[in-house]
Amino acid sequence: MASPHRSLVVGFLLIAPFAAVPLAAQSPATASGAVLLEVRPHAGDTVSARLEQSVEMTGTRRIGGRDSTARVTSSMIMLARTMVETVAADYSVVAMRTDSVQLSSSDDHEGEMRARAERALRGTTSRLRLLPDGTAEGLDGSMGVDGSALLAVMPGTLPNAPVAVGGRWTRTMTIPAVSAAKGAGQVKTTFRLDSVTAGGRFAWISMKGTLRRDESAPLAGTGERAGALSGSLVGGMTLDRRRGWVVATWTDMTVKSTVTTPGAPNAPLRVTVRVMQRMRAEDRE
Numbered sequence: 001m002a003s004p005h006r007s008l009v010v011g012f013l014l015i016a017p018f019a020a021v022p023l024a025a026q027s028p029a030t031a032s033g034a035v036l037l038e039v040r041p042h043a044g045d046t047v048s049a050r051l052e053q054s055v056e057m058t059g060t061r062r063i064g065g066r067d068s069t070a071r072v073t074s075s076m077i078m079l080a081r082t083m084v085e086t087v088a089a090d091y092s093v094v095a096m097r098t099d100s101v102q103l104s105s106s107d108d109h110e111g112e113m114r115a116r117a118e119r120a121l122r123g124t125t126s127r128l129r130l131l132p133d134g135t136a137e138g139l140d141g142s143m144g145v146d147g148s149a150l151l152a153v154m155p156g157t158l159p160n161a162p163v164a165v166g167g168r169w170t171r172t173m174t175i176p177a178v179s180a181a182k183g184a185g186q187v188k189t190t191f192r193l194d195s196v197t198a199g200g201r202f203a204w205i206s207m208k209g210t211l212r213r214d215e216s217a218p219l220a221g222t223g224e225r226a227g228a229l230s231g232s233l234v235g236g237m238t239l240d241r242r243r244g245w246v247v248a249t250w251t252d253m254t255v256k257s258t259v260t261t262p263g264a265p266n267a268p269l270r271v272t273v274r275v276m277q278r279m280r281a282e283d284r285e
Contacts, residue, residue: 034162231255
């Protein structure tokens, strides 16, 4: 499967490094039992996290009356630290450093590409401004053009008011078409506060969402064209409200689209991508 097909989801994959951003320190519940979730970390805090990601990409094309399918799998393990530099009344500044990254793929032709990506990611540091609702704004270009473009439109995911157990809130995020000339996608996710345990210390949140892009879009520099995109995601996270950090997250996302090539305009490639991610911060009392 040609590498341009990865552009269908590369924007979504860039979300992964931000899973370990800090949330508000433990706040008392309101009279109704609702709790407030905000990005208000403590200056000087540092959290180390391990991110694991696996990607399954399948492409099927109808040739001579029969389906021909190619499949590629890849994985990533990243160790990173988030350091809180500044805390103000309406924002915080954090630095995120990638200490190590390990990439693997079933595609033997991508060995050099993986090596270059590992070298490019290892040791990089990005500075972000975090607003109380979770909005992230890049303060430098160390993530490259793609990462900066994503951060510029990365909205908050936290509720604007205290939430009681069973409460829901919805957030919508527009994902820029990283390698396409146009055709941005949209992710709409509904979050639910499932439970609060250990005397209010741990908050358990689940999420369900949809991904959608109605218009087709050319893939820049390839001559190919990506069709409409659809998908779904499920996941969850655990907040340690005493520490003020997200200590675990998991997501499972499936995206489907088609790619039409100039040489076979009547035989589009049907592409399915499944992305699974898990993040866990180091244990600390």
